[in-house]
Amino acid sequence: MKKAFLLLTPGLATAGAGEVQLTIEIPRLEVAEYHRPYIAAWLEKPDKSHAANLTVWYDTEMKNAEGEKWLKDIRQWWRKSGRSLKMPVDGVSSPTRPVGTHTVAISDKAVDMTKLAEGEYTLVVEASREVGGREMVRVPFKWDGKTTVDASGAGKTELGKVAIKIETQASN
Amino acid sequence: MNKKPILALAALVALSSPALAHRFWIVPSSTVLSGEQPWVTFDAAVSNNLFFPDHVAPAVEAFQATGPDGKEVTLQNGAKGKYRTVFDIALEKEGTYRVGTVREMILATWKEDGETKNFRGSAADFKAAALDGKPELSVTESYSRVETYVTRGEPNKEALKPTGKGLEVVFDQTHPNDLFAGEKSVFTLHLNGKPAAGVKVSIIKGDDRYRSEAGEIAATTNEKGEFEVTWPEAGRFWVNAAVGGGRGPGAGGPPQAGGQKPAGAPAQGGGGGGGGARSGYTAVFEVLPE
Numbered sequence: 001m002k003k004a005f006l007l008l009t010p011g012l013a014t015a016g017a018g019e020v021q022l023t024i025e026i027p028r029l030e031v032a033e034y035h036r037p038y039i040a041a042w043l044e045k046p047d048k049s050h051a052a053n054l055t056v057w058y059d060t061e062m063k064n065a066e067g068e069k070w071l072k073d074i075r076q077w078w079r080k081s082g083r084s085l086k087m088p089v090d091g092v093s094s095p096t097r098p099v100g101t102h103t104v105a106i107s108d109k110a111v112d113m114t115k116l117a118e119g120e121y122t123l124v125v126e127a128s129r130e131v132g133g134r135e136m137v138r139v140p141f142k143w144d145g146k147t148t149v150d151a152s153g154a155g156k157t158e159l160g161k162v163a164i165k166i167e168t169q170a171s172n
Numbered sequence: 173m174n175k176k177p178i179l180a181l182a183a184l185v186a187l188s189s190p191a192l193a194h195r196f197w198i199v200p201s202s203t204v205l206s207g208e209q210p211w212v213t214f215d216a217a218v219s220n221n222l223f224f225p226d227h228v229a230p231a232v233e234a235f236q237a238t239g240p241d242g243k244e245v246t247l248q249n250g251a252k253g254k255y256r257t258v259f260d261i262a263l264e265k266e267g268t269y270r271v272g273t274v275r276e277m278i279l280a281t282w283k284e285d286g287e288t289k290n291f292r293g294s295a296a297d298f299k300a301a302a303l304d305g306k307p308e309l310s311v312t313e314s315y316s317r318v319e320t321y322v323t324r325g326e327p328n329k330e331a332l333k334p335t336g337k338g339l340e341v342v343f344d345q346t347h348p349n350d351l352f353a354g355e356k357s358v359f360t361l362h363l364n365g366k367p368a369a370g371v372k373v374s375i376i377k378g379d380d381r382y383r384s385e386a387g388e389i390a391a392t393t394n395e396k397g398e399f400e401v402t403w404p405e406a407g408r409f410w411v412n413a414a415v416g417g418g419r420g421p422g423a424g425g426p427p428q429a430g431g432q433k434p435a436g437a438p439a440q441g442g443g444g445g446g447g448g449a450r451s452g453y454t455a456v457f458e459v460l461p462e
Binding site: 064065066067068069070071072075076078079082083084 | 202204205206207208210323325326327350352460461462
């Protein structure tokens with residue numbers, strides 16, 4: 001069944017069961033000095049404790065890992081997870097992205113939903129821009145391993161639409 | 173002969189206008205850092221408003237920094253201006269750094285030919301001054317610390333270990349570099365290594381120059397020496413506690429300000445020997461927005 005489904009949808013992201021598809025819109029901002037935002041997306045449990053990192057976009061190109069100097073400005077992520085990580089993290093960290101809507105498949109190295117307990121989760125996306133602002137968007141969803149997750153929210157300043165999609169065996 | 177009334181007046185002014193008390197502070201450029209070798213620059217001063225230098229600049233040599241491994245960290249680019257002292261440290265190791273100054277001195281008063289004389293200086297100088305046996309000699313030991321904390325990467329507590337001397341905050345519950353607006357923090361105040369109960373702690377947000385009301389958060393330590401703060405907003409907060417000596421907040425001026433203030437009344441309490449002891453703790457905490 002799954003194979004057939006994949007064959008029928010060539011060109012689409014090949015989401016396997018439990019794979020997380022994340023969409024993050026970086027809005028165009030009319031500012032004198034624009035730098036691409038640093039963005040982190042992670043999952044939290046209802047008590048706001050950290051469940052899993054999905055992705056971290058930061059300046060990986062700077063020499064001497066200078067980009068890591070600004071990771072602390074993704075403030076809540078830094079507190080919940082970043083400060084105890086050794087960057088870069090395989091499957092999690094990647095370069096900053098330009099203005100636009102980005103849909104990415106989250107590597108199972110980052111998060112394997114099939115191993116996450118059933119329950120309420122919150123997708124948190126936090127953006128922080130050099131010489132700019134900071135914004136967090138929280139999107140709650142329920143994960144039971146059977147029901148497809150399709151939840152979204154939107155920011156007002158540094159973030160546009162953010163969405164999370166998780167396909168399940170049942171929905172295939 | 174006309175010295176006495178002036179001193180009396182000075183004492184009165186010092187006691188009656190706590191709003192004008194000089195405050196000693198060290199402000200770090202940031203407290204939460206990431207990356208391979210971030211730097212932090214510090215401003216230190218004694219001033220009326222927080223954190224606007226307008227009174228006295230302390231000596232660079234008065235400050236020390238302790239790294240996350242408990243070892244001393246070299247202060248760099250130190251300079252003392254008219255009103256402000258600056259220095260930098262490079263955070264070569266991951267963890268928490270403690271940066272500050274400890275002032276330990278003897279304050280003494282005695283009578284000589286009907287006049288009240290003052291002494292203010294180190295224990296060694298006090299010994300050298302050979303004041304023992306002077307009429308109406310009153311000796312107060314003063315121990316105060318003024319400090320702040322910065323963290324690269326994951327916080328640790330090696331540099332925060334209590335010293336067991338004087339008044340100090342023990343970070344057994346809340347780490348000083350993990351403070352967020354809207355959250356409650358619990359700290360423990362110790363005096364000479366033991367919980368200090370019933371001590372008033374004054375917490376004032378910086379930039380009070382732009383507010384009519386200082387908006388002091390007043391806390392009092394419980395029987396376990398604990399005090400709680402729920403941070404009303406993000407910002408840099410000046411935290412001060414004092415025991416003994418009867419002088420209000422301010423933890424006094426730096427060593428250079430010596431002689432300006434009368435050696436105060438006999439200590440009201442607190443541990444330590446001699447005719448009395450006073451101790452002060454002052455710190456700057458940074459609270460980040462949620």
